[in-house]
Amino acid sequence: MKKWLPVLMILLVLSVLIFWWTERPSLRHTSQISAKPVSASMTNEPITPLPMSIELDARKVALGQQLFHDAQLSGDNSISCSSCHSLDTGGTDRLVHSVGMGAQNGSINAPTVFNSGFNFKQFWDGRAATLEEQVDEPTHNPIEMASDWPHIIEKLSRSQKYLSDFGALYADGIQGGNVRDAIATFERSLITPNSHFDKYLRGERDALTSEEVEGYRFFKEYGCASCHQGINVGGNLFEKFGVMGDYFATRGSITKADLGRFNITNNEGDKYVFKVPSLRNVAITGPYFHDGSARTLADAVTVMSVYQLGRPLTATETEAIVKFLKTLTGEYQGKAL
Amino acid sequence: MRIPVVTKVVAAVGVTLLMAFLLSKTQSVDSTQHNEYSASLLRLKESDAALDDAVLRTRYGLLTSYDPINAELTDIRNLQSRVNTPPTYIEPQQRAEMVRQLEAYGKELDHEDSLLQQFKSQNAVINNSLRYFPIATRNLVQKLGPDLSARPLTTNLNLLTADVLRYSRAPDQQLAEEIKGQLDTLSQAAATQPPSIQAELRIVLNHANTLLKKKPALDNLTKEVISVPTVEHAQTLYNSYSAHYDAAVKASSTYRLCLYVLSVVLLCLIILRLRNATRGLKVAKLRLEQEIRDRTQANEALQTEISDRKRAETYIDKLLRQNELLLNSVSEGICGLDLDGNNIFINPAAAKMVGWKAEDLIGKRQHVTFHHTRADGTPYPLDECPIYAAFKDGSVHHVTNEVFWRKDGTSFPVESILQGEQLFQTIPPFL
Numbered sequence: 099m100k101k102w103l104p105v106l107m108i109l110l111v112l113s114v115l116i117f118w119w120t121e122r123p124s125l126r127h128t129s130q131i132s133a134k135p136v137s138a139s140m141t142n143e144p145i146t147p148l149p150m151s152i153e154l155d156a157r158k159v160a161l162g163q164q165l166f167h168d169a170q171l172s173g174d175n176s177i178s179c180s181s182c183h184s185l186d187t188g189g190t191d192r193l194v195h196s197v198g199m200g201a202q203n204g205s206i207n208a209p210t211v212f213n214s215g216f217n218f219k220q221f222w223d224g225r226a227a228t229l230e231e232q233v234d235e236p237t238h239n240p241i242e243m244a245s246d247w248p249h250i251i252e253k254l255s256r257s258q259k260y261l262s263d264f265g266a267l268y269a270d271g272i273q274g275g276n277v278r279d280a281i282a283t284f285e286r287s288l289i290t291p292n293s294h295f296d297k298y299l300r301g302e303r304d305a306l307t308s309e310e311v312e313g314y315r316f317f318k319e320y321g322c323a324s325c326h327q328g329i330n331v332g333g334n335l336f337e338k339f340g341v342m343g344d345y346f347a348t349r350g351s352i353t354k355a356d357l358g359r360f361n362i363t364n365n366e367g368d369k370y371v372f373k374v375p376s377l378r379n380v381a382i383t384g385p386y387f388h389d390g391s392a393r394t395l396a397d398a399v400t401v402m403s404v405y406q407l408g409r410p411l412t413a414t415e416t417e418a419i420v421k422f423l424k425t426l427t428g429e430y431q432g433k434a435l
Numbered sequence: 436m437r438i439p440v441v442t443k444v445v446a447a448v449g450v451t452l453l454m455a456f457l458l459s460k461t462q463s464v465d466s467t468q469h470n471e472y473s474a475s476l477l478r479l480k481e482s483d484a485a486l487d488d489a490v491l492r493t494r495y496g497l498l499t500s501y502d503p504i505n506a507e508l509t510d511i512r513n514l515q516s517r518v519n520t521p522p523t524y525i526e527p528q529q530r531a532e533m534v535r536q537l538e539a540y541g542k543e544l545d546h547e548d549s550l551l552q553q554f555k556s557q558n559a560v561i562n563n564s565l566r567y568f569p570i571a572t573r574n575l576v577q578k579l580g581p582d583l584s585a586r587p588l589t590t591n592l593n594l595l596t597a598d599v600l601r602y603s604r605a606p607d608q609q610l611a612e613e614i615k616g617q618l619d620t621l622s623q624a625a626a627t628q629p630p631s632i633q634a635e636l637r638i639v640l641n642h643a644n645t646l647l648k649k650k651p652a653l654d655n656l657t658k659e660v661i662s663v664p665t666v667e668h669a670q671t672l673y674n675s676y677s678a679h680y681d682a683a684v685k686a687s688s689t690y691r692l693c694l695y696v697l698s699v700v701l702l703c704l705i706i707l708r709l710r711n712a713t714r715g716l717k718v719a720k721l722r723l724e725q726e727i728r729d730r731t732q733a734n735e736a737l738q739t740e741i742s743d744r745k746r747a748e749t750y751i752d753k754l755l756r757q758n759e760l761l762l763n764s765v766s767e768g769i770c771g772l773d774l775d776g777n778n779i780f781i782n783p784a785a786a787k788m789v790g791w792k793a794e795d796l797i798g799k800r801q802h803v804t805f806h807h808t809r810a811d812g813t814p815y816p817l818d819e820c821p822i823y824a825a826f827k828d829g830s831v832h833h834v835t836n837e838v839f840w841r842k843d844g845t846s847f848p849v850e851s852i853l854q855g856e857q858l859f860q861t862i863p864p865f866l
Contacts, residue, residue, distance in 0.1 A: 102447050103708065105447075106450075106701060107705065109451060109454065110701060110702060113454060113458060113698060116458065142499060143499065144499035145500070146502070218505045218509075319566070321562070321567055323499075324559040324562045324566075325559045327499060327500040328500035328505075329502055334502055334555075335501050335552070335555035337559060341560050341563075342641055342645070343641075371556070406563075407567065408563075408564070408642055408645075409567055409571065410634075
């Protein structure tokens with residue numbers, strides 16, 4: 099028994115100490131992560147300027163960039179994300195419909211990847227809530243990249259660089275979720291601040307010409323800003339294509355893609371409903387609409403004014419609005435797009 | 436009280452395990468986790484309220500973009516995913532209840548989400564028409580001009596503008612009927628107008644119709660969004676979590692109390708054991724000291740005795756040496772006899788008298804060696820020997836008229852004096 103005494107004593111002292119330690123009330127409370135305030139000298143405008151920079155894990159951005167440009171993500175190693183979302187051509191392919199693996203024709207126009215982190219949902223029909231969710235769709239779509247995670251992981255795992263890069267960032271190495279995370283992080287880094295219009299919003303009055311300012315006035319007054327507002331000049335709500343007129347009846351030959359959000363929700367009210375696209379960098383991301391039917395900005399503005407606003411625009415007004423839209427082209431990594 | 440070692444070991448292990456169990460139970464409520472979880476629940480409620488607020492402000496044109504609504508909704512979705520798994524320290528049954536409540540909340544939130552998407556779309560449409568409708572009618576009226584023939588149409592258009600705007604402020608059923616009537620009249624009138632006027636009139640009617648139909652729908656939608664009971668669900672969740680958390684804390688406090696009691700009992704036991712052990716040690720020490728004292732005393736007595744004996748032995752040795760010197764130096768013959776009459780001692784004088792060597796005589800019967808024959812030459816039987824007879828009573832005898840025979844066969848008369856139990860026979864020198 100005497101041998102046990104010190105052991106018991108130590109146990110006792112230890113337990114008392116542990117209580118002392120753990121019973122002290124923890125004063126730490128979760129604090130809300132506050133968003134960086136955007137400095138805009140013009141207040142109560144429907145559009146807010148983009149932040150000049152965004153805080154992200156630089157290593158993930160670098161890895162995501164590599165993956166974004168890696169054709170191994172497609173079934174036959176022929177196309178990468180950048181095939182349809184080239185950063186050199188405004189983050190899109192400038193085609194009516196994108197072209198997938200084996201030169202298969204896609205059914206929809208590729209939206210730009212720039213500023214996609216500011217969109218409230220991804221895809222024209224908003225079927226992905228986050229950029230991470232979005233990654234799964236093109237990689238797995240048989241007419242796009244036509245691959246799957248086991249194949250992608252297997253191919254990426256052959257690269258020593260990927261093995262070490264993933265190993266350094268993720269405990270479980272090369273996994274679908276981590277590929278998603280890296281690509282989405284890279285895509286969030288694709289912001290295009292410092293457009294002429296953002297400068298104007300930040301107080302540089304002479305950043306826009308008087309014609310461009312006039313175009314912005316039309317843009318607001320004629321109702322464009324009812325939908326194209328917020329930090330991304332759109333990309334934050336759904337709207338029916340053809341509110342004030344039947345666009346699809348005029349255009350004809352309705353496809354599945356034309357049904358829009360209906361394909362996701364099966365609600366009759368969601369037929370022809372799409373995510374309102376962002377108008378940032380719109381001047382360099384044509385052709386326009388989900389069907390790529392508008393070749394020029396003027397075409398697009400005209401169609402919108404008829405079917406969305408329900409009002410005719412004069413050629414002058416259209417021209418002014420187009421001029422304004424051209425001021426929405428920003429800079430990527432300090433260089434004008 | 437003797438307890439076997441095995442029992443002690445089992446008891447010690449048992450107590451340790453019990454303490455570990457109690458300790459783990461008291462640790463189960465993670466205060467950091469609790470802070471985060473309850474803060475998330477509270478924020479969920481606040482964000483729900485903030486979302487309703489953003490919806491109303493958007494509706495009344497105080498917010499010029501839909502970003503605030505989306506930001507609140509994203510916030511709520513993030514919070515929802517954070518609270519979706521109740522903490523582990525909540526009892527399983529209560530966890531199941533919370534999971535049910537969370538599911539109910541999730542359902543309401545999904546409903547609110549889809550209503551919000553509709554709200555944004557409808558609001559955008561209404562805002563557009565509301566802004567453009569008065570401008571469109573004014574443009575048309577100006578185009579028609581002050582011509583008398585156009586007067587009925589312009590009057591109707593002005594009336595329509597006033598009514599539609601009134602309706603947009605406060606929709607009511609009666610006004611709606613009136614506007615419907617005006618719209619019918621105007622669309623009939625359109626047929627008689629030139630194409631350019633017709634087209635513009637159609638645009639005006641289109642917007643008026645949009646406002647007439649969609650305004651009440653938007654109002655209902657707004658009402659519906661506001662009244663989705665997400666805030667109430669969030670409150671229920673918070674209440675139920677708080678109650679379960681309190682229960683968990685209470686349970687952990689009970690375990691803590693048990694642990695404290697056990698610790699105190701153990702401490703007492705240890706103190707008692709220590710005291711007993713010290714007391715036992717003291718008694719043992721006293722006993723040992725007593726024993727040492729006793730042994731020291733006994734040792735001392737023994738030492739005294741040994742030295743006494745040594746002294747006595749020395750004295751005896753001295754006496755013996757004196758005796759021997761004395762016996763060897765006297766001219767009188769002296770023999771020592773045992774009770775059987777054997778010579779055990781013969782001094783040199785006596786040996787010389789009988790002509791034997793002293794060592795040849797030791798152990799032999801005196802009567803046989805030199806008293807075997809009478810003075811007249813006849814054998815002398817042992818049972819007639821007066822010397823031998825003298826042994827029996829132990830008193831001093833004086834024996835006279837006896838002869839002792841030398842080794843060479845000559846004899847000489849002796850007069851011996853016998854005395855003591857071990858007989859000393861003194862033979863006066865033969866003169």
